[in-house]
Amino acid sequence: MVEVYELLTVVVSLIVVKLFYWIYQSRNPKSNEKLPPGSMGFPIFGETFEFMKPHDAFQFPTFIKERIIRHGPLFRTSLFGAKVIISTDIELNMEIAKKNHVPSLTKSIAQLFGENNLFFQSKESHKHVRNLTFQLLGSQGLKLRVMQDIDLLTRIHMDERARKGCLDVKEISSKILIECLAKKVTGDMEPETAKELALCWRCFPSGWFRFPLNLPGTGVYKMMKARKRMLKLLKETVLKKRASGEEFGEFFKIIFGGAETMSIDNAIEYIYTLFLLANETTPRILAATIKLISDNPKVMQELQREHAGIVRGKTEKETSLTWEEYKAMTFTQMVINESLRITSTAPTVFRIIDHEFQVGSYKIPAGWIFMGYPNDHFNPKNYDDPLVFNPWRWEGKDLGAIVSRTYIPFGAGSRLCVGAEFAKLQMAIFIHHLSRYRWSMKTGTTILRNFVLMFPSGCEVQFLEDTEVVNSAGSNPD
Ligand code: HEM
Numbered sequence: 001m002v003e004v005y006e007l008l009t010v011v012v013s014l015i016v017v018k019l020f021y022w023i024y025q026s027r028n029p030k031s032n033e034k035l036p037p038g039s040m041g042f043p044i045f046g047e048t049f050e051f052m053k054p055h056d057a058f059q060f061p062t063f064i065k066e067r068i069i070r071h072g073p074l075f076r077t078s079l080f081g082a083k084v085i086i087s088t089d090i091e092l093n094m095e096i097a098k099k100n101h102v103p104s105l106t107k108s109i110a111q112l113f114g115e116n117n118l119f120f121q122s123k124e125s126h127k128h129v130r131n132l133t134f135q136l137l138g139s140q141g142l143k144l145r146v147m148q149d150i151d152l153l154t155r156i157h158m159d160e161r162a163r164k165g166c167l168d169v170k171e172i173s174s175k176i177l178i179e180c181l182a183k184k185v186t187g188d189m190e191p192e193t194a195k196e197l198a199l200c201w202r203c204f205p206s207g208w209f210r211f212p213l214n215l216p217g218t219g220v221y222k223m224m225k226a227r228k229r230m231l232k233l234l235k236e237t238v239l240k241k242r243a244s245g246e247e248f249g250e251f252f253k254i255i256f257g258g259a260e261t262m263s264i265d266n267a268i269e270y271i272y273t274l275f276l277l278a279n280e281t282t283p284r285i286l287a288a289t290i291k292l293i294s295d296n297p298k299v300m301q302e303l304q305r306e307h308a309g310i311v312r313g314k315t316e317k318e319t320s321l322t323w324e325e326y327k328a329m330t331f332t333q334m335v336i337n338e339s340l341r342i343t344s345t346a347p348t349v350f351r352i353i354d355h356e357f358q359v360g361s362y363k364i365p366a367g368w369i370f371m372g373y374p375n376d377h378f379n380p381k382n383y384d385d386p387l388v389f390n391p392w393r394w395e396g397k398d399l400g401a402i403v404s405r406t407y408i409p410f411g412a413g414s415r416l417c418v419g420a421e422f423a424k425l426q427m428a429i430f431i432h433h434l435s436r437y438r439w440s441m442k443t444g445t446t447i448l449r450n451f452v453l454m455f456p457s458g459c460e461v462q463f464l465e466d467t468e469v470v471n472s473a474g475s476n477p478d
Helices: 003-026 032-033 061-071 091-100 107-113 125-137 139-164 169-186 193-200 219-244 250-257 264-294 297-312 323-327 330-344 421-436
Strands: 076-081 082-087 164-169 349-352 357-359 363-364 368-374 440-441 448-450 450-456 460-463
Touching: 003 076, 003 107, 082 091, 091 323, 091 357, 091 368, 107 219, 107 264, 107 330, 125 139, 125 250, 125 297, 139 164, 139 169, 139 323, 169 219, 169 250, 169 264, 193 219, 193 250, 219 264, 219 349, 250 264, 264 297, 264 421, 264 440, 264 450, 297 330, 297 421, 349 357, 349 440
Parallel strands: 082 368
Antiparallel strands: 076 082, 164 460, 349 368, 357 363, 440 460, 448 450
């Protein structure tokens, strides 16, 4: 009986697959000859499941490697119900990044950012919000408005966790980030509101890349609920402050202080976008960086030497870091650059092709999603032994550059990441405070990627007992 049932299941599945295949063939007539090579996979799902298979975070995914061998550096596929062109050619990635303006978001992600999001509306609104963001997150903004807060928050959280003996890098760096941005944006927040806002973040991490099914029980549904709650909390805080005449955070003053006005709804959505993008990127890259350091004792030793030097140079009263000290963290910047290079095993340029685009004998049609992988980060012509984590390879290079012809961890063109310098600052300060202790990443920590970086067994740092290598007042107990 069971065998008959199984046979029936197989037959029905085959019929369904064949049916979908016919539908698919009829929707994709033979006029595709000029498209880049590739397969569109199954109807609707395309090649999504293969694409999303978790892989070693520091290796290019097998999905991409196999297709490069089969089709070369440019190929087509279908992911999350959308037609996609994937390129691993940095020249082409740069060109597409410069010539196309609209970011490619899958439907589930577009829903998450909201229809009225100024980052994704007109070119003018995009330019306006980028300019505003740089007032806070450009070099001057970071130096004058952000650095001190990040330093203080990191010190407090690090010391508290060191007393407890362990720290989850992703959790703590996310806390630091949100506490810092929330303060900059809204000013002080009621503890209850801050707590609830933090709770909302938990619904996001695993839910980014999904099919756009907003039905109860799905990840997208949970994300949308969390988004609604967060926007409401932020708006309530802002309106309450406005009514009571309480002071806003500096960033709100920037937003509402200029000649161009922004509605409260737009402002809230814009700020939410910054929170979301910041929280989904830096904590994961930082956790991966800490793992790379932990696995490379020579790197850890060199970092401890650099940071002990900074702390020793301070007097008892000068506990906080200065901008000059940050800029002098040369080896730390080399470590961060190297980590950003080696963790770039996902696309970093996302665009929708706005006009049909000719590449050699191929045509990329308008409306297709373009994903540019930074394959050049792993090209031995640019980086000797590219799979090896070697911060010293950055010696003598321009450590401040966030984009070059062989390095695009933050994308390129008009959509180049606005939080790049902020991310690097947060990472450097975290490494600074961690280097005051003797620590190691918990044995068995693994890092995978299924588009985003994942830490299946957490990303916990364990402090060795009584190990503050250099205390904050500058003396060395050793
Ligand atoms: C290590 C951390 C980070 C990495 C690796 C990263 C990477 C990226 C990449 C690859 C893009 C797309 C660029 C393109 O398509 O050309 C991007 C865009 C963006 N990122 Fe980041 N990012 C990081 C941190 C941050 C932070 C901390 C913030 C906010 C505080 C942020 C805000 C944004 C925004 C708003 C955009 C869209 C820019 C636009 O459309 O003009 N990112 N980021």
